[in-house]
Structure formats: C-alpha cells, structure tokens
Amino acid sequence: MKKLKEYIMRFIQGFCMAMADSVPGVSGGTIAFLLEFYDDFINSLDDLFKGNLQQKKKALSFLVKLGIGWVVGFLLCATILVSLFDKKIYSMSSLFLGFIIFAIPIVVAEEKKVLKGKYKNILFLILGIALVVVISSLNSGTNLIKVGNITHLTIPLAIYIFLTGMIAISAMILPGISGSTLLLIFGLYIPIMTGIKETIHLNFSYLPALIIFGLGVICGIIFFVGLIKKSLNKHRSETVYAILGMMLGSLYAIVMGPTTLDKPLPCLSIHTFSIISFIIGAIVIFGLQGLKKLMESK
Template identity: 50%
Template structure:
C-alpha cells in the first residue's frame, strides 16, 4: 500500500509541476521546491543525463513517474489554455499574479536560515527583478509580432533551440517560470498553439517542435549541474536571485496580453481580477499547507 501511495504521489507531483510550467508565473521548479522534492528532482535529472549507468538506473523510476504525470498535466493544460488565452487573458493572468505573489513569502519562509543576516545579497534580488523588463525591452518579438512555427527554417530552428535551453533552465529553477521567459521572447502563445495543433493531428508544426524539444534536453543537462553547484556553494545568493526573478516575472504577466497574435492592451487595474488573484494565491498556499502536514506526519511515524 505504501508503494502504491508513493507511485501516485510522484505522478501527482509531475502533474503539479506541469500545471506550473504551462503558465507564466511560478515555475515547476518552484512547485518542486515548495513541495519538498526539488533537490531529489534535480539530482535525479543530473544522474540520468550525465551520470553512470548505475546512477541512470537508480534515477529512472522516479523521473519516469514524474514525467508521466507531467505529460498528462501539460497536455490537459495546453488543450485548455490554447483556447482560453485568447478569450480570458486578463482573468488567467490574474490567477498567475496570485500564484507568483504568494510564492515570494513562501520561499522566504522556507529558506530564511540561508537568508537571515545576508542582506547584501539583495543585490542579486535587484538583478533578478531587472532581468525580466530588460529582456522584454530588448526582445524584438514582444508586442505581438508573432512567430509562425509552420514555416520551418534553420534560423528559426536555432532560435527555438536556444530559447528552449534558456526556458528549461528557468523551468527547473525555483523562481521565474520557463513559460514567462517564452512569453518574453514572444514564443509562449505560438508554442502552446503548436502543441495543441499537433494534438489535433496537424503535423505542420512538428519539425520546429522537435528543435525546441532537443533544446529542452540540452538545457536540462546543462542547468541541472549548474543549479546543483549553485545550491551547494552559493545557496543564499541563488535564493535571493530566484526571489528577484519571481518579482520581475510580474512585469511579464502584466504585459502578457500584448504578446497575443492580435495584441491587446497590457493589464490595468480595470482588467485585473482581484478574486481570481486570490484564488491563485490560495491554490499555492494550500499546496504548502499539505506539504507541511505531510512532513509533520512523517516525523511522527
């Protein structure tokens, strides 16, 4: 019974990460971090991609269950989001803002022993906050210029490959999500639409999605090692940077409507939905409460 429960838990962990990864805001890495299996996830990914045969065999069962849950969760989210994004962009963005806002104090509470007394590291938070607006200002795709993923070319494939490396690095890092970075680069909605189209048997998008997928694999192999090193040697600085990226991601979410194929105005106080923002915050807070209860129960047994 305990084994079955563990298998189901790992599948649900993958689903939770997929839901976070499919939307701009917090990353799947943030969810893994808040639910207490982040370092196991990063270590397993590193062992599977760069380790020995023994390490790969040991890491595979956990990653497989996590992966199955992730694919299932992401597929459902894509089918829903590809339709809703164009109709309810402000409502969905309000939920994302709530998720992001509540993640900041949760990360601080979880990592306070590594942050206390090291306030000079706030410079890394400032850097993280500045990165997102800077990328959006410098990015020529922002503003709805759009990317047609049915028009396969070597240049587009290279752009997607590099973008995937950057996005997956954020995906596994507690902080800004890979989806937010794709939003910044003008690729989030084209990719969500492309995946949805392939799921509806339109295979014109497949070549460019393969290029993006290869970039994700390369990015995961690189970032897993780098993140493990940063958390082992520079945990405080890394946490402060993650917090900055989280705060900075709010800027990208507010401007999310401007990246639609038919651009809409950025979110304003009139289009912001307070109730849905609270709902987003409540969802992440509930996950944190469940994690604390599970930890307390484990200590008692």
C-alpha cells in the first residue's frame, strides 16, 4: 500500500512539474522545491550520470516514477493546456499565484534551521528576485530573436537549438526561473511546442530539431545539476535564500505572463485576477501536502 501511495505521489509531482515547465512564468524546479522533493530530484539527476551502480539504480527508480507523471503532464499540456493558457491565461495565472503564495510559508518552515539567524544571506534573496525579474522583463511580448522554420535545419541553427536546450533546462531545474520564458526570449518556445505537438500527431518533420534540442537538454543536466547539488550541500543557507528569492520573483513573472503570449495581452491586474482560481491554487498545495503526509505515514 505504501509503495502504491509513493507511485501516486511521484506521478502527481511529475505531472505538476510538467504543467509548470510547459508554460511561461513558472519553473518545474519551483514545483519540486514547493513540494519538498527538490533535493531528491537534484541528487537523483546527478547520481544517474555520476553515481555508482547502486546509486544509478536508486536514481533511475525515482526518476522513472517522476518521469511517467511528467511525460503524461507534458503531452497533455502540449496538446490541450497550451491553448487553455491562451484562452484562460488570467485564470491560470491566478491559480499559479495562489499555488506559490501559499506554498512559500511551507518552504520557509521546512528550511527554518538553515534560514534562522543567517539574515546576512538576505542579499541572496534579493539577488534571486532580481535575476527572475530581469529575465522576465527581457521578453516584452515579442521574441528578442526571430527563428526561422526549424524543420529546415542549418548548422548554425542546429548549434543555436542545442545551446538553447542547455540554457533552458538549467532554468527549468532552478526554482523561480521559467525555462519556457527563456525559450520565448530566444524565439524557440512556439517552434518547439509546435514540433512536439506535430510529432505526437505523427508529423516527423520537426523530429531532427527536437532531437538536437533534447541532446542540449541532456548536456545541460550533466553540467548544471552538479553545480546545484554542491551549492545545496556546501552553501545551503545562501542557496535556499536565493531559491526563495527566485520563487518570489516568479510572482512577477506570472503577473507578466499574459504579455508573453503569441498575441500579447495586458498583464494580470486586479480587474482580471480570478479569486476562484487563486483559491483553487491554495487548495491544490494543501491537498498535495496532505497527500505527502499520507504517503509518509505508515
């Protein structure tokens, strides 16, 4: 029974990460940190590539459970929820605001030991906020870089897609920084999401570009995950403060989310804010916390 509860919890965690990763404004890393499995996630990714055989097996078991939920969630987002975000962006933005605002106190309580008395590290909190706000501000509703048709690959375009994959996955792993927002900035969000959707419908013209993007993602994981793991192990207080800053900064990114659509809309305001969606976001985080406690109980 406990094993079944773990599978269900990992599936839900992966599903929630995919929802965040597939739309601009929220990071899958944010979800992992809010739901308190970020350390396990980072350690498993690092062990999968750098650990011994036993560590690799344990990491693979964890990531497969999480990955099933992520794949299901991402495919659903790529085929259905992306259009929902276009049509109901204010409701979805309000939902994510509720999710994060009510989850941050939970994170602070969990990390109380490393935060208490280390108030000089508030500088890292400020830097985290500034980093996300600056990155989010770079995209003002239009891509800074225009990318041509990715079905017609050239060597420069292939290199560009590869490097963008490396950068985007680092953002998706870090709490607060949206990889989708970076893809928007680099002009690849719509081509990549379109490519995934078309490939699902058996149009394989986008597949070479998606493979190159995927290789960039893998290289990004190998390079960046080790750095994050070392930071959490050796400088946890500073790192947690920075992560909390990035999570707070993501509130700004969510508010500005409507401006990043293909057809930009005004940012979220008091007039477009949905209190119902906000409350649902709160209910979701408390529900997931309850499920987590249920899973941990004997």
